[in-house]
Amino acid sequence: MFKSKFFFLALIVTSFSAFSQQPATAAETVQKALVEKRKMAESSLVKNVPFRNIGPTIMSGRVVDIDVNPEKPSEFYVGYASGGVWHTTNNGTTFTSIFDNSDTQNVGDIAVDWKNRTIWVGTGENNSSRSSYAGIGILKSSDNGATWENVGLSDSHHIGRILINPKNPDEVVIGVTGHLYSPNDERGVYKTTDGGTTWNKTLFVDNASGIIDIQHAPDNFSVMYATSWTRDRKAWNFTGSGDNSAIFKSIDGGDTWERISTKNSGFPTGQGVGRIGIAVFDETTVYALHDSQFHRENQTKKSNASGLSKEDFKTMNVDAFLKLEDKKLNEYLKTNGFQEKYRASNVKQLVSSGTVKPVDLANYLEDANALLFDTPVIGAEVYKSTDGGKSWNKTHKNYIDGLYYSYGYYFGEIRVDPQDKNGIYILGVPILKSKDAGKTFTSISRENVHADHQALWINPKMQGHLIDGNDGGLNMSYDDGESWIKLNSPAVGQFYTVNVDNEKPYNVYGGLQDNGVWVGANNAREDKSWHQQGQYPWESLMGGDGMQVQIDSRDANIIYTGYQFGNYFRINHKTNTQTYIQPKHTLGETPYRFNWQTPILLSPHNQDILYLGGNKLMRSMNKGDDFEAISDDLTHGGKKGNVAYGTLTTISESPFQFGLIYTGSDDGAVNITKDGGGSWTTISTTLPKDLWVSRVIASQHKKERVYVTLNGYRWDDFKVYAYVSDDYGKTWKSISSNIPASAVNVIKEDATNENLLYLGTDNGAYVSFNRGASWEAFVNGLPNVAIHDIVIQPEAKDLLLGTHGRSIYKANIEGIQIINTNETSKNITFMDVQPIKHSERWGSSWSPWFSTFEPELSIQFYSNSSGNKTLKILSEDDVELVTKSIEVEKGFNYVDYNLELSEKGKKALIKENKNIYFKETGNKKNYLPQGTYTIEIDKVKTKLEIK
Numbered sequence: 001m002f003k004s005k006f007f008f009l010a011l012i013v014t015s016f017s018a019f020s021q022q023p024a025t026a027a028e029t030v031q032k033a034l035v036e037k038r039k040m041a042e043s044s045l046v047k048n049v050p051f052r053n054i055g056p057t058i059m060s061g062r063v064v065d066i067d068v069n070p071e072k073p074s075e076f077y078v079g080y081a082s083g084g085v086w087h088t089t090n091n092g093t094t095f096t097s098i099f100d101n102s103d104t105q106n107v108g109d110i111a112v113d114w115k116n117r118t119i120w121v122g123t124g125e126n127n128s129s130r131s132s133y134a135g136i137g138i139l140k141s142s143d144n145g146a147t148w149e150n151v152g153l154s155d156s157h158h159i160g161r162i163l164i165n166p167k168n169p170d171e172v173v174i175g176v177t178g179h180l181y182s183p184n185d186e187r188g189v190y191k192t193t194d195g196g197t198t199w200n201k202t203l204f205v206d207n208a209s210g211i212i213d214i215q216h217a218p219d220n221f222s223v224m225y226a227t228s229w230t231r232d233r234k235a236w237n238f239t240g241s242g243d244n245s246a247i248f249k250s251i252d253g254g255d256t257w258e259r260i261s262t263k264n265s266g267f268p269t270g271q272g273v274g275r276i277g278i279a280v281f282d283e284t285t286v287y288a289l290h291d292s293q294f295h296r297e298n299q300t301k302k303s304n305a306s307g308l309s310k311e312d313f314k315t316m317n318v319d320a321f322l323k324l325e326d327k328k329l330n331e332y333l334k335t336n337g338f339q340e341k342y343r344a345s346n347v348k349q350l351v352s353s354g355t356v357k358p359v360d361l362a363n364y365l366e367d368a369n370a371l372l373f374d375t376p377v378i379g380a381e382v383y384k385s386t387d388g389g390k391s392w393n394k395t396h397k398n399y400i401d402g403l404y405y406s407y408g409y410y411f412g413e414i415r416v417d418p419q420d421k422n423g424i425y426i427l428g429v430p431i432l433k434s435k436d437a438g439k440t441f442t443s444i445s446r447e448n449v450h451a452d453h454q455a456l457w458i459n460p461k462m463q464g465h466l467i468d469g470n471d472g473g474l475n476m477s478y479d480d481g482e483s484w485i486k487l488n489s490p491a492v493g494q495f496y497t498v499n500v501d502n503e504k505p506y507n508v509y510g511g512l513q514d515n516g517v518w519v520g521a522n523n524a525r526e527d528k529s530w531h532q533q534g535q536y537p538w539e540s541l542m543g544g545d546g547m548q549v550q551i552d553s554r555d556a557n558i559i560y561t562g563y564q565f566g567n568y569f570r571i572n573h574k575t576n577t578q579t580y581i582q583p584k585h586t587l588g589e590t591p592y593r594f595n596w597q598t599p600i601l602l603s604p605h606n607q608d609i610l611y612l613g614g615n616k617l618m619r620s621m622n623k624g625d626d627f628e629a630i631s632d633d634l635t636h637g638g639k640k641g642n643v644a645y646g647t648l649t650t651i652s653e654s655p656f657q658f659g660l661i662y663t664g665s666d667d668g669a670v671n672i673t674k675d676g677g678g679s680w681t682t683i684s685t686t687l688p689k690d691l692w693v694s695r696v697i698a699s700q701h702k703k704e705r706v707y708v709t710l711n712g713y714r715w716d717d718f719k720v721y722a723y724v725s726d727d728y729g730k731t732w733k734s735i736s737s738n739i740p741a742s743a744v745n746v747i748k749e750d751a752t753n754e755n756l757l758y759l760g761t762d763n764g765a766y767v768s769f770n771r772g773a774s775w776e777a778f779v780n781g782l783p784n785v786a787i788h789d790i791v792i793q794p795e796a797k798d799l800l801l802g803t804h805g806r807s808i809y810k811a812n813i814e815g816i817q818i819i820n821t822n823e824t825s826k827n828i829t830f831m832d833v834q835p836i837k838h839s840e841r842w843g844s845s846w847s848p849w850f851s852t853f854e855p856e857l858s859i860q861f862y863s864n865s866s867g868n869k870t871l872k873i874l875s876e877d878d879v880e881l882v883t884k885s886i887e888v889e890k891g892f893n894y895v896d897y898n899l900e901l902s903e904k905g906k907k908a909l910i911k912e913n914k915n916i917y918f919k920e921t922g923n924k925k926n927y928l929p930q931g932t933y934t935i936e937i938d939k940v941k942t943k944l945e946i947k
Contacts, residue, residue, distance in 0.1 A: 008318040024182040024716035025741060029134060031742035033718070034103045034694070035690055035762065040740065040777040045821055045891030050799070051781040053510070053810040054646065055493045055526040056538040059515040060450075060473025061492040061805060064125055066457045068467065069488045073459055079107035081125045082133050082786060083492030083804030087144065092467075092476060093486035094539070097783075098145025102771025104763065105131040105805050108159035108177070113169040118142050120196075124234075126177055126212060127408050127454070128233055130596060130643075131494065131513050131804065133624035133762065133786060134716065135159060138174065140196055151196030155179075155186040156710065157716070160212040165253070170195040172398035173254040177225055180233050182716040189214065189226055189252045199320030202250075203257040204287060207242040208232055213273055214254075217283040218418065224250040224387060225286055226257065227276035231409065235666055235692065235714040237641030240409035241293035245273035266392040267383055268292060275412040278502050281421045284388045286721045287395075287438070291408025292378035308332040313362040321351055323356040336365055339584050347587070356588040364587055378610030380428060382414070382438040392653040395438025402430035411453065411874040418460035419687045427453035433470060433481060444481025452514060464812060471514040474799025488776055491807035498595055498802035499549045501556040509559070510789075510802055510897050511546025511597075511611045517561045518546070519573075522798065522810065523587040542572060550602045550610070551818055560610060560624065565644060566594030568612065572942070579625030583612060592616065593638060595647035613648030617663055617677065630677025634664040652706075656696040662706055664693025670708055672729055684708075688721060693928045694745050699752035704728050707735075713743040713762065722759060725773060735772025748790040753817050757932065758799065769821045776891075782809055815892060819862045828869075831937070836899070838930045838946050843921025852923045855943075859895040861934055866890045873897075873905075873944070875912055876935040881905035881933070888937075897947070901926040 041047060061083050068076040075093035084099030085107060097104060098119075119142075126136025137154035141147060153159075153176060160175035171193050178187025187210035189203035192477035203211070209230040217223040223680040226249075230242025247261040248270070272294030279287040295864050301809030307328055313321075326344035335343055351355040380400040383392040402428070404411060417423030424436040430445030431453040445451065450472025455458040459465035464480040476485040494513035500506050500522070510518045514802040520538030530536045543617075544563025560581075562568035570579045585592050592614035603609035612619045615635050638646025654660035663669075668691050670684035686694075691710035699705035706729055710721035720736035722744055735757075736744075742761035750756035757768040759775065765787045766775040782801070789802035797814040815831040836857060845852045859871070865890045873882035883903055886895055901909070906926045910916055918926055933944040 006542060014203055023713075024179060024184065025718040027137075027186075029741055030718060031150075031154055032249055033742060033763075034136065035855075036431065036558055036740040037103070037777065040738070041779040044253060044776045044779060045769075046776045046816065047779050048892055048894050049778060049780055049811055049813075049816065050704055050894060051778065051811045052777050053526070053781070053806065054522060054808050054810050055491050055524070056493060056518055056520060056536075056807060057491045057526060057838065058488055058536050059493060059512060059518065059540075060488040060490070060539065061494045061515070062125075062127075062471045062513065063455050063469025064107055064127070066111045066170070066309070066455050066469050066474075067110050067465050068457050068459075069112075069114055070460070071114070073462075073465070073878055075777055076457070077112060077119065078469065078490075079110040079121065080490070080492045080493060081106075081127070081187050082131070082804065083490065084108050084122055084783065084785075084805070085110060085119070085145065086490050086492075088487075088661040089113045092474060093489075095487075095489065095490045098141070099144065099148075100783045102139060103150075104136050105783055106135045108135060111162035111163050111164050111172075113164050116142070116169055116834060117144065117171060120146065120162050120164065120172065121148075122156075122162050122174060124156065124177075125160040126158055126160045128158075128180055128231055128238070129660040130233075130423060132158070132180060133804075135179065138196060153185060153186060153190060153422055157184070158210070160210065161214040163214055163221075163224070163254075164214055167221065168193075171213060171221075171253070172196065173216075173224065177229065178207075178210035178848070180231075181714055183232075186541040189248075189254055189257065194938050202254055205246075206230075209242065212412065213278045215278045215280040217280050217637075218282055219738070222251055222253045223280075223283045223388075224629075225278045225280055226250070226254075227278055227288070229275050230273075231834075232640055234641065234643075236639040236643055236645030238290070238409070238643060238853075241270055241272050241274040241276070243269070243273070245276060247268060247276060247278070258390040261392070265390065267947050269296065270294075272377075272773070273641075277412040279414045279416040279424065281416045281418075284386055285391055285416075285421050286385045287414055287424055288355055288383045288385075288392065289412060289414035290379050290381050290383060291404060294378050296378055298374050305796070307335070309453075310365050313358045313360075318351060318358065322348055324348075331369045332361070333786050336426050338364065338587070342587055350587065360588045364585075365593070366591055376405055380426065382409055382426060382434075382816055382940060383426070384437060392429075395434075396440070400432075400441065400519050401424075403430075403432065405429065413454065413456065415456045415458055417463065419460055425456055425458070425466075429453070431470075431793060444477075446484050449475045449484050450514075455874075458686055480658040491623075492805060493807035494804045494805070495788055495802035495808060497548045497789045498791050498808060499551060500798055500800065501537040501551045502553060502795065503556050504795060505626050506793050507556070507806060508800060509541075509549040509551065510808060511542075511549060511561065513804070514545050516522065516540050516546045517542040517549060517564070519559075521795070522793070522800075527881065541573075542569065545596070548600050552602065552607045554607055558623070560600055562598075564596050564598075564610070566592070566598040566614060568598065568600060568624070581610075581612075581620070581623070581627075583614065583618040583620075583627035583629075592618075592642050593647045594634075595644060595649055599648055599651045599654060601651045603653055604655045604838040605653070611651050611653070611661070613649055613651050613663060617648065617651065617666075618675065626791075631663075631673070631680055635654075635669050635683065636662050636667045637813060639667070649693055650696045652696050652698040654703060655700055656703040661701075662698055662700065664696040666692050670729065672694055672706075674728075681729075683725075686732060687723065688712075691715075691717075691721060696746050697747060697749060699754075700749055700751055702726065707745040707748045707749065708732070708746050709759070711743045711745060714724045716760070720761070722747060723771065723935075735768070735881065737768075737772060737774050739766055739775050745786065745788050750817060751792055751794050755820070756817060758790050760790050760801065763785045765790070767816065778811075792797050804853070815860050815862065819892075821862070821891075824862060824864060826940060827864050827938045829862040830937075830940065831862075832894075833857070833859065833935065833942060833944050833947050840919065842927045843923045843925050844897070845922055852921075854923075854925075855899045855927065857899060858899045859897055861895075861937065861942075862894055863888045863893055869937055871895060871897075872934075872936040873928070874936060874941075875909060876932055876934075878934065879908050881909055881928070886937075899928045901928055 062081040086095040125132040134157040158177040274291035277289040432441040450473035455469030475484040520710035524537035557574040635646040786804040
């Protein structure tokens with residue numbers, strides 16, 4: 001956890017705008033959309049376009065659960081928050097994704113019936129972060145993920161825990177946390193006794209309180225403890241506590257429940273009760289980890305003898321301010337980061353003239369930290385019961401500081417060592433262990449372990465053997481956390497953004513959830529060779545939650561990026577220096593509001609000009625050294641809450657005209673200026689209200705054209721909102737067309753073909769050949785995962801997808817850019833085949849123990865029809881050398897050919913040219929020699945040249 005996570009709670013915004021709760025998308029609509037997506041995949045014209053995952057892997061992504069084979073702990077499954085389920089049989093050395101065939105990659109919990117090899121997955125992450133994606137119910141597989149069956153609870157959205165009866169695998173109890181952004185009734189405890197065919201709701205608290213954890217006694221499935229959690233997230237506010245956060249107990253296997261955290265039990269009750277985690281050692285010994293949102297008792301603040309504090313200025317009058325010693329005032333201004341222009345003499349002049357009030361010197365510091373540090377809560381606390389939950393006692397006297405930092409809703413997991421009732425582990429920032437039943441704790445985090453901890457497995461047969469899941473993947477220990485090894489081979493990075501430069505080979509940049517900003521060559525090998533070489537091919541540029549990246553097109557060493565809430569830097573990669581460039585408001589002015597993912601943009605007209613969006617649009621003419629606001633507030637004004645809101649989310653400047661700029665905000669405002677900020681016009685009045693503007697894109701092909709996508713996810717609204725305007729936003733046309741329901745994150749216009757659009761949703765990527773009239777789904781090599789960003793490298797003609805859960809995918813789109821699918825009259829249309837350089841290495845290997853080297857050729861073409869066709873390779877004299885039967889589908893096709901020549905073809909070629917010499921190869925194969933050949937399908941031909 002980077003220190004900047006302290007910025008998580010944002011300042012309270014004083015202004016209101018009228019917001020009404022948007023209706024959550026019905027589960028039936030979501031299920032229908034999944035069926036539509038599967039049908040689209042079958043008929044898509046681009047279903048064969050191959051996407052390749054290029055990593056990176058080392059920083060991994062958030063783990064939510066681990067399930068280990070009790071008889072063979074070298075085999076286990078891992079669930080990633082938005083990266084699917086992965087399986088290892090070699091103790092984490094390698095993993096295989098078993099979730100690629102699933103309709104979602106969003107995971108809350110997994111449970112495995114090891115005797116029958118049945119896997120249960122509760123989809124939808126059980127945390128409540130801004131990046132916690134909803135699921136589609138309970139999935140079940142009996143063939144190790146080859147197929148998945150949805151067995152119900154489709155409106156659950158988020159699953160807390162799954163328990164399987166060890167003696168009856170058809171008896172399963174599930175804790176449903178429920179919707180994150182809206183009330184719903186499908187939450188509580190559900191039980192099936194027929195393997196998921198039918199479900200019975202056995203505990204329902206209310207429509208805002210779901211079940212976050214359930215555990216049963218190790219030797220008695222009838223004895224269970226469940227914890228309910230009252231919580232509600234909005235884009236502007238998060239409430240993670242309430243009267244109905246409580247502990248329940250069942251003694252009949254989850255059929256009936258009794259609330260046991262009562263006023264007389266010793267466990268906290270009331271509005272301040274937050275998330276609760278449970279660990280059960282036996283039927284009577286139970287631990288609970290509580291995220292207490294009750295405020296700490298008032299402590300007399302020590303006088304600040306050495307200087308002034310923020311509190312001093314809140315009540316200070318003008319006369320007292322003007323009498324302050326300049327030295328003491330300057331000390332306050334310098335130590336609190338006031339801009340250089342604010343020093344004692346000129347600040348006193350501002351106060352004397354009435355331009356600034358003394359209280360403004362306190363308000364100046366009321367940033368995203370204010371609510372967090374001015375209203376401290378108790379935070380993490382551990383309780384223990386030795387009588388089966390009848391009574392509870394706190395295990396420690398002092399506060400457990402430095403574990404939650406007031407966002408315990410993100411953690412809440414506790415474990416007890418199955419072999420030691422006094423050995424417990426609590427997960428947060430960092431991971432702590434206690435060997436005296438929670439009286440004292442020590443950290444077991446280490447230098448190669450990510451700070452945020454989400455899941456922990458303790459070997460019940462071998463003390464000290466731990467597997468830890470965190471925001472940075474997996475770690476394993478055999479000495480009770482004294483040392484750890486990292487198990488990060490899956491590509492499960494949670495990217496917010498991606499970008500590319502123009503270097504050769506070009507580099508890919510991206511910001512990730514809680515894993516900083518990274519850069520690597522697009523063709524970097526994603527294998528284990530770096531262990532031998534000592535240098536991973538991707539490099540970390542920045543810590544924290546990685547955000548947007550802009551690269552100076554004149555010098556790729558100059559990079560603009562940063563972490564959450566507008567903390568941006570200008571980096572000189574060559575000299576390894578950083579310059580902090582976040583704009584500062586003027587003394588006396590309301591502080592700027594910065595979105596979690598603050599937008600930045602280098603002007604396409606001048607790479608010295610940088611735009612940065614708070615609630616106003618800021619512009620720097622000198623690479624971020626100085627900023628000026630070139631607008632008033634471009635949002636609807638904010639909203640009271642503890643999350644920064646009423647902020648800009650997207651910026652776009654037209655390549656046709658400097659100063660023709662569009663902005664979009666998190667509260668649904670889209671604005672335009674045609675004169676560099678001199679005047680602004682709101683152009684979103686006819687668009688759906690109160691939605692997050694995920695993109696506004698000025699067209700590269702028509703000056704008047706602009707695209708907008710809106711995202712309703714923060715209302716649990718999964719409709720597709722995509723629009724185009726050809727008159728600067730005066731009128732809008734929907735281009736959502738046939739895209740199945742899923743919130744839209746990004747739209748991208750092709751740089752060479754104005755009819756081509758690319759779009760990314762929370763469940764996949766699409767392309768349109770007719771500017772949004774209809775869409776085709778990308779599916780080859782690409783799972784159903786959230787696409788957060790799309791970028792095109794124009795020279796390489798590569799399309800890159802930044803996914804929030806499966807790292808980065810790349811595909812070459814040259815054929816897509818060239819072929820007009822609506823006007824192609826030929827049966828077959830070939831893409832140009834690049835000349836191939838002949839090599840004497842073909843068919844050989846430097847060692848008999850290694851595979852032989854073979855050439856590779858992908859023959860790419862578009863077909864107007866599906867069916868079996870014949871592929872021929874012809875000589876210069878049109879003699880048939882190779883004949884292959886191929887299965888062709890309507891749309892884009894890719895046929896791999898290794899340039900192998902049959903014996904018959906070899907003889908035909910020698911007969912045509914007696915001077916041709918075939919060298920004997922190690923694998924006894926013949927390959928096409930140097931020359932010019934013809935590829936033919938359906939009498940349509942294209943040239944193949946081997947130099």
